[in-house]
Amino acid sequence: MKPYQKEQDASIRVGQQMTLTIKSLGINGEGIGYFKRKIVFVDKALPGEVVHAQVTEVKEKYALARLLRVVEKSKSRTVPPCPVYEECGGCSLQHMDYQAQLASKKEIVIESLRKYARLDNPPVADTIGMDNPWGYRNKAQFQVGKQDGKLIAGLYQTGSHNLVNLEGCQVQHDATSQIVQAAKQILEELGIPVYDERKRTGVIRTIVARVAFGTGETQLTLVTATPDIPRVKELILELRTRLPQLVGITQNVNAQKTSLVFGDKTISLWGKPTIAEKLGDLSFALSARAFFQLNPEQTKKLYDQVKNAAQLTGKELVLDLYCGTGTIGLWLAPYAREVRGIELIPEAVEDAKRNAEHNQIDNASFHVGRAEQLMPKWAKQGVRPDVVVVDPPRTGLDNALIRSLLDVTPARIVYVSCNPSTLAKDIAKLQAKYKLVSVQPVDMFPHTSHVEAVSLLVKK
Numbered sequence: 001m002k003p004y005q006k007e008q009d010a011s012i013r014v015g016q017q018m019t020l021t022i023k024s025l026g027i028n029g030e031g032i033g034y035f036k037r038k039i040v041f042v043d044k045a046l047p048g049e050v051v052h053a054q055v056t057e058v059k060e061k062y063a064l065a066r067l068l069r070v071v072e073k074s075k076s077r078t079v080p081p082c083p084v085y086e087e088c089g090g091c092s093l094q095h096m097d098y099q100a101q102l103a104s105k106k107e108i109v110i111e112s113l114r115k116y117a118r119l120d121n122p123p124v125a126d127t128i129g130m131d132n133p134w135g136y137r138n139k140a141q142f143q144v145g146k147q148d149g150k151l152i153a154g155l156y157q158t159g160s161h162n163l164v165n166l167e168g169c170q171v172q173h174d175a176t177s178q179i180v181q182a183a184k185q186i187l188e189e190l191g192i193p194v195y196d197e198r199k200r201t202g203v204i205r206t207i208v209a210r211v212a213f214g215t216g217e218t219q220l221t222l223v224t225a226t227p228d229i230p231r232v233k234e235l236i237l238e239l240r241t242r243l244p245q246l247v248g249i250t251q252n253v254n255a256q257k258t259s260l261v262f263g264d265k266t267i268s269l270w271g272k273p274t275i276a277e278k279l280g281d282l283s284f285a286l287s288a289r290a291f292f293q294l295n296p297e298q299t300k301k302l303y304d305q306v307k308n309a310a311q312l313t314g315k316e317l318v319l320d321l322y323c324g325t326g327t328i329g330l331w332l333a334p335y336a337r338e339v340r341g342i343e344l345i346p347e348a349v350e351d352a353k354r355n356a357e358h359n360q361i362d363n364a365s366f367h368v369g370r371a372e373q374l375m376p377k378w379a380k381q382g383v384r385p386d387v388v389v390v391d392p393p394r395t396g397l398d399n400a401l402i403r404s405l406l407d408v409t410p411a412r413i414v415y416v417s418c419n420p421s422t423l424a425k426d427i428a429k430l431q432a433k434y435k436l437v438s439v440q441p442v443d444m445f446p447h448t449s450h451v452e453a454v455s456l457l458v459k460k
């Protein structure tokens with residue numbers, strides 16, 4: 001540690017109050033200010049504001065602080081419409097005007113590329129947002145609990161295990177909110193016991209409501225700790241009577257002590273086991289556990305950006321790495337000679353294959369494996385892709401995959417990223433043989449700090 005760092009650390013302590021000017025927005029939606037050259041993250045403070053804050057935690061390189069008072073308010077500050085915004089961990093930017101959110105997300109991408117890829121003027125376009133940035137989520141997945149003897153369902157408070165009861169949620173599609181509220185009421189009326197995590201007693205763990213934006217079909221899944229649900233016949237009857245819009249009611253059994261929502265066993269209680277969804281020209285049959293992008297409206301825009309960046313002529317071999325259920329590959333397949341997807345999770349690959357069949361796409365295949373292992377293996381066998389699309393988790397690309405990309409050198413790499421820091425670090429390495437041509441942020445989750453971007457890298 002350098003001597004001046006010691007001095008700084010000594011000069012900032014938990015409980016200390018300070019006045020700060022907020023310079024920018026951090027990747028978790030906090031305001032970033034500096035106190036004696038140390039970074040201070042202030043929850044719910046906005047760029048351009050002068051705030052009074054109290055330090056809650058001091059780390060070697062930064063400190064965390066709680067907003068006490070806004071001294072000079074940003075023009076972008078708005079009143080969050082959600083009544084439980086302060087408690088709920090779902091959104092983190094409702095206090096910021098939507099256009100300012102979009103501008104800040106672009107700025108976060110630019111700053112990451114400056115910092116890690118050493119690009120002075122990175123080619124980042126304006127963030128593609130939504131005309132109406134509310135009601136965009138097609139799935140509500142709410143934990144069930146008890147509060148003052150009453151059944152509640154909602155999300156946990158950030159960094160805690162306190163459940164916040166959600167009577168409605170503005171980022172959820174109305175259809176999902178209606179299903180959750182009715183299910184809550186019926187479960188309460190029938191006295192069906194709620195699962196207690198600590199005691200490991202009770203039945204109902206999670207209510208999952210999903211709506212297909214393309215067809216309007218809706219599905220309810222009850223995740224239970226036990227295979228049996230007391231009064232199940234009455235439960236189904238009440239749900240069907242009060243929620244005539246449902247096409248299927250499903251039970252998923254998860255007896256484990258785990259933070260994962262779903263268990264292995266899924267039982268159809270009534271109706272269809274899947275709902276029909278459409279995205280552009282593609283259609284899908286979604287079972288209760290099947291992954292599907294949560295914001296269909298923005299997903300179409302995101303995938304069109306991938307398509308534009310890929311510049312396909314019908315002659316290309318395209319690799320769709322980290323393909324999930326294959327939706328990007330299937331989006332591109334009509335414009336390519338062949339698409340091959342790689343995905344770690346076998347169930348997702350099964351879904352991808354089913355999705356290809358369902359859409360009668362016969363030039364796309366999907367393979368279980370690690371992208372960083374399978375791509376080099378294919379390269380040894382002489383596979384030479386023209387375009388490689390990568391859509392990794394937040395951790396970014398594995399070094400072995402970067403080496404393989406630099407070795408195989410496809411003409412274009414299209415990088416879909418949900419984490420600007422790892423995106424920029426990976427681009428720094430790929431710049432040995434690639435030029436970053438464009439970066440297009442797309443707002444997949446308005447009012448959250450989530451930043452998604454599609455980047456095009458072209459072989460030098």
Ligand SMILES: C[S@@+](CC[C@H](N)C(=O)[O-])C[C@H]1O[C@@H](n2cnc3c(N)ncnc32)[C@H](O)[C@@H]1O
Pocket residue numbers: 293321322323324325326327328342343344345348369370371372391392393418
């Ligand atoms: C951001 S998601 C991609 C989703 C998909 N492209 C879509 O648009 O729906 C990342 C995916 O990468 C998978 N994954 C994680 N590590 C992997 C690896 N080393 N190789 C292949 N897939 C991996 C995850 O299971 C997950 O499905």
